[in-house]
Amino acid sequence: MPALMTLQSVSRSFGNNLALDDVSLEAYPGEVHCLLGDNGAGKSTLIKIMSGVTPPSSGTLTFDGRPVAFRSPRDAKAYGIGTVHQDVGSIPLISVARNFFLGNEPTKGWGPFRRLDHATANRIALEQIREMGIRRINDAGQLVGTMSGGERQALAIARALYFGARLLILDEPTAALGVKESKIVIDLMIKARAQGIALVFITHNATHALQVGDRFTVLIQGRIASQFRRGEKTREEVLNLMAGGEEFDAIGHGD
Numbered sequence: 001m002p003a004l005m006t007l008q009s010v011s012r013s014f015g016n017n018l019a020l021d022d023v024s025l026e027a028y029p030g031e032v033h034c035l036l037g038d039n040g041a042g043k044s045t046l047i048k049i050m051s052g053v054t055p056p057s058s059g060t061l062t063f064d065g066r067p068v069a070f071r072s073p074r075d076a077k078a079y080g081i082g083t084v085h086q087d088v089g090s091i092p093l094i095s096v097a098r099n100f101f102l103g104n105e106p107t108k109g110w111g112p113f114r115r116l117d118h119a120t121a122n123r124i125a126l127e128q129i130r131e132m133g134i135r136r137i138n139d140a141g142q143l144v145g146t147m148s149g150g151e152r153q154a155l156a157i158a159r160a161l162y163f164g165a166r167l168l169i170l171d172e173p174t175a176a177l178g179v180k181e182s183k184i185v186i187d188l189m190i191k192a193r194a195q196g197i198a199l200v201f202i203t204h205n206a207t208h209a210l211q212v213g214d215r216f217t218v219l220i221q222g223r224i225a226s227q228f229r230r231g232e233k234t235r236e237e238v239l240n241l242m243a244g245g246e247e248f249d250a251i252g253h254g255d
């Protein structure tokens with residue numbers, strides 16, 4: 001199957017600072033591509049380029065086999081690129097359904113009589129969340145604040161898929177979560193992958209990456225330090241790469 005999204009020789013500089021230097025990668029339907037790297041390695045810049053927040057300084061992007069130049073995040077979204085950020089669902093005092101639709105609520109009536117259709121919104125949000133395996137929520141009218149961190153991530157993932165994401169970019173979705181909560185997110189990624197979604201998973205956590213990753217790209221200082229597929233490297237090798245090689249040896253984990 002061809003790649004859904006391809007980045008070819010993408011670079012991005014901010015003034016004199018080269019945040020990304022000649023980065024190429026491919027995201028395939030039904031696969032998880034893990035993007036690994038230390039702070040400042042260029043992961044955020046890369047996902048900003050993939051999601052239309054900022055353009056590359058050079059290089060090309062293709063989506064579905066065609067070159068694309070996103071003018072805005074909305075533009076990228078229209079292509080089917082969904083991005084879920086770590087701090088998702090941080091407005092605890094709105095309902096699950098409001099959070100699910102975020103301004104795209106279904107309406108009823110026409111013209112001056114048009115108004116939000118809360119009943120439909122609640123029904124759809126609840127259906128979608130439950131389909132994602134979050135069974136603890138039984139009323140989409142309840143506040144987001146009653147959901148756990150993992151459930152909030154699940155809500156955001158369910159939303160992106162409902163609104164047509166074909167490529168799902170998850171920006172450190174497990175970073176603030178405990179073991180059980182992380183499992184909710186990992187399981188969901190596995191489910192989305194089985195539905196043929198292409199996933200890009202940004203993480204600092206090698207265990208999570210190895211649990212679910214099909215392809216891996218390790219960035220160090222804006223460059224690709226390593227690119228490999230599942231099974232091609234051991235956990236130790238991945239940890240070592242993520243820590244930037246020598247530094248990791250120096251603190252005694254290298255042997």
Ligand SMILES: Nc1ncnc2c1ncn2[C@@H]1O[C@H](COP(=O)(O)OP(=O)(O)OP(=O)(O)O)[C@@H](O)[C@H]1O
Nearest residue numbers: 014017018019037038039040041042043044045046
């Ligand atoms: N808007 C900007 N202006 C100037 N420099 C920037 C800007 N955005 C990123 N950079 C620089 O680009 C480099 C890569 O940053 P980036 O945020 O992409 O890394 P990261 O891997 O996402 O790190 P983190 O895990 O800390 O988010 C860093 O040196 C950063 O200082």
